[in-house]
Amino acid sequence: MDLTRFKECSAAFGAERRRWPRQERPLYDRFAGTLEGAAILADAERTDHFLDARESATPDPGRAHDVAALAKPAWRRFSKPAAALAASAVLGFAVGFAQAHGAADTDSGVAARLLLGPQSLQEIGL
Amino acid sequence: MRPPADDALDHALMAAVGKHDGGAFARLVERHYGWALGFTDRMLGTRPEAEDLVQTAFLRVWQGAARWEPKAKFSTWLYRVLHNLCMDQFRARAAAASEPLDDALAERLADETPGSEERVSGQQRAAQVRAALAGLPVRQRAALVLCYYEELSQAEAAALLGVSEGALESLLSRGRATLRKWLRDDLQ
Numbered sequence: 001m002d003l004t005r006f007k008e009c010s011a012a013f014g015a016e017r018r019r020w021p022r023q024e025r026p027l028y029d030r031f032a033g034t035l036e037g038a039a040i041l042a043d044a045e046r047t048d049h050f051l052d053a054r055e056s057a058t059p060d061p062g063r064a065h066d067v068a069a070l071a072k073p074a075w076r077r078f079s080k081p082a083a084a085l086a087a088s089a090v091l092g093f094a095v096g097f098a099q100a101h102g103a104a105d106t107d108s109g110v111a112a113r114l115l116l117g118p119q120s121l122q123e124i125g126l
Numbered sequence: 127m128r129p130p131a132d133d134a135l136d137h138a139l140m141a142a143v144g145k146h147d148g149g150a151f152a153r154l155v156e157r158h159y160g161w162a163l164g165f166t167d168r169m170l171g172t173r174p175e176a177e178d179l180v181q182t183a184f185l186r187v188w189q190g191a192a193r194w195e196p197k198a199k200f201s202t203w204l205y206r207v208l209h210n211l212c213m214d215q216f217r218a219r220a221a222a223a224s225e226p227l228d229d230a231l232a233e234r235l236a237d238e239t240p241g242s243e244e245r246v247s248g249q250q251r252a253a254q255v256r257a258a259l260a261g262l263p264v265r266q267r268a269a270l271v272l273c274y275y276e277e278l279s280q281a282e283a284a285a286l287l288g289v290s291e292g293a294l295e296s297l298l299s300r301g302r303a304t305l306r307k308w309l310r311d312d313l314q
Contacts, residue, residue: 012295014302019277051270051305060177
C-alpha cells in the first residue's frame with residue numbers, strides 16, 4: 001500500500017524530494033533507497049529531465065521599460081516625440097521660407113531671425 | 127525565475143502605486159516582470175502573446191493598486207491576475223479554432239521531432255517541451271507550470287487553480303503521464 005502511494009507521488013511530483021508534499025517526504029525517504037523505489041524514481045526523473053529542457057524566457061529590458069512607462073500620463077509618454085516633431089516642423093518651415101526668399105532677399109539674417117525669434121542675440125544681451 | 131522575497135517591500139510599493147507614484151510602479155515592474163514573463167510564456171507557449179499579457183497585467187496593477195488590500199503576497203495576487211488572463215486567452219483561442227488540442231499537439235510534435243539519425247540538440251528538445259506543454263489540456267499545464275517550474279506549494283497552486291490538493295495531484299499525474307507517453311514514443 002505504501003509503495004502504491006510512493007508510486008502515485010512520484011507520478012505527480014517527480015523524482016526530487018523537495019517537490020513532494022511535506023507530509024509525503026517520510027514515504028520518499030523510506031522507499032527512495034530501495035530497488036523498487038529507485039526504479040520508480042528513475043522513470044519519473046526522465047519526465048523531470050524532459051521538463052527541464054524548457055528554457056526560461058529572458059526578459060527584454062526595453063519591453064520591461066515600456067511596461068514601467070505605463071504609469072506615466074499619456075501626455076508625458078508622448079511629449080518628447082511630439083516636441084521633436086514640432087521642432088522639426090518649425091525648422092523645416094524656417095528653412096523653406098528662407099530658401100524661398102533667398103533669391104529676392106539676400107539677407108541671411110532672415111533664417112536666423114526665424115529660428116531665433118524677432119530679436120538677435122545682441123538685442124537680448126547675449 | 128521565482129518571485130523575489132520581501133513581501134513588506136511589495137506591500138509598501140503597492141501602497142505608493144495606489145497614490146499614483148510612478149517610481150514605485152517602475153520598481154514593482156523591475157522586481158516582478160521577469161518571473162511574470164517566464165510564467166506566462168510557459169503557460170501560453172508564445173513569447174509575443176506572453177509579453178502583451180504581462181503588460182495588460184501590470185496595467186491592471188497600476189489601475190487597481192488603490193483598491194488593493196495586502197491580504198496575501200503581492201506575487202500570489204499577480205499570479206492570479208496572470209492566470210486569469212491566460213484562461214481568457216485560452217478561451218479566445220478555443221473559440222477561434224475548433225481543432226482539438228491533442229491533434230494540434232501531435233502535428234506540432236511531428237513537425238518538431240527530428241529524424242532518427244539527427245541528434246537532438248538542446249534547442250530542439252526545448253522546442254519539443256514547449257510544444258508538448260502547449261498541447262496539454264489547460265488545467266494540467268497550469269498545474270505543471272505552477273508546481274514544477276514556479277515551485278509553488280501544493281496548497282498555493284491548488285488555491286490559485288480553485289481546486290483541492292487532491293485534484294491538483296490528479297492534474298499533475300495526468301499531465302506528467304501524457305508527457306511520459308510522448309517521451310517514450312519519441313525515444314522509440
